[in-house]
């Protein structure tokens with residue numbers, strides 16, 4: 001039964017079939033006895049990096065969110081979803097929130113990352129915007145710091161970010177974060193660090 005799409009990183013799987021650059025992997029419960037899935041959406045690679053680190057650390061299946069259907073998730077006991085922040089929303093999180101009633105008995109963790117530094121008030125704001133009260137009770141939420149690389153953005157995202165740049169440039173007084181943001185348009189930043197996944201790994205293994 002070849003019914004899931006995985007990434008090239010899945011070296012621990014025995015049965016692999018190459019298909020147009022992705023591997024179609026046979027479900028092999030011996031290779032993933034804990035039935036853990038790490039699902040991610042990533043526009044410029046920052047979330048992908050964290051998702052790969054997490055999947056490797058816990059021997060999980062790594063799935064691309066945009067290619068994953070809700071029913072694919074029913075196979076797993078633990079679901080870890082990751083996505084970048086775009087105007088405060090977590091990229092592709094609807095896969096989990098829209099199907100929450102079918103997934104709510106599973107162990108679920110959501111992580112997101114943005115260009116901004118991680119602070120308690122920002123974590124709270126993002127959590128409240130993306131998960132309702134019931135979801136917040138059962139979904140463990142994590143925020144990590146990603147990065148920003150203007151050159152890798154889609155034309156549409158470049159337009160959006162240029163609008164933000166104009167807005168920032170019109171401001172008389174900029175905060176340190178805003179100055180950092182403006183500088184990152186010409187100097188890409190990458191704050192990803194494998195150590196940051198430790199609380200997520202701890203939660204998965206609890």
Ligand SMILES: Cc1cc2nc3c(=O)[nH]c(=O)nc-3n(C[C@H](O)[C@H](O)[C@H](O)COP(=O)(O)O)c2cc1C
Pocket residue numbers: 041042043044045046047048083084085086087088089091113114115116145146147148149153157158160161
């Ligand atoms: C159009 C746009 C909107 C963004 N909005 C936010 C935001 O609201 N908060 C934030 O911290 N970062 C924001 N970012 C930065 C991304 O979240 C950051 O680059 C992240 O690391 C992207 O991860 P990804 O490449 O895995 O998608 C935005 C970036 C773009 C291009």
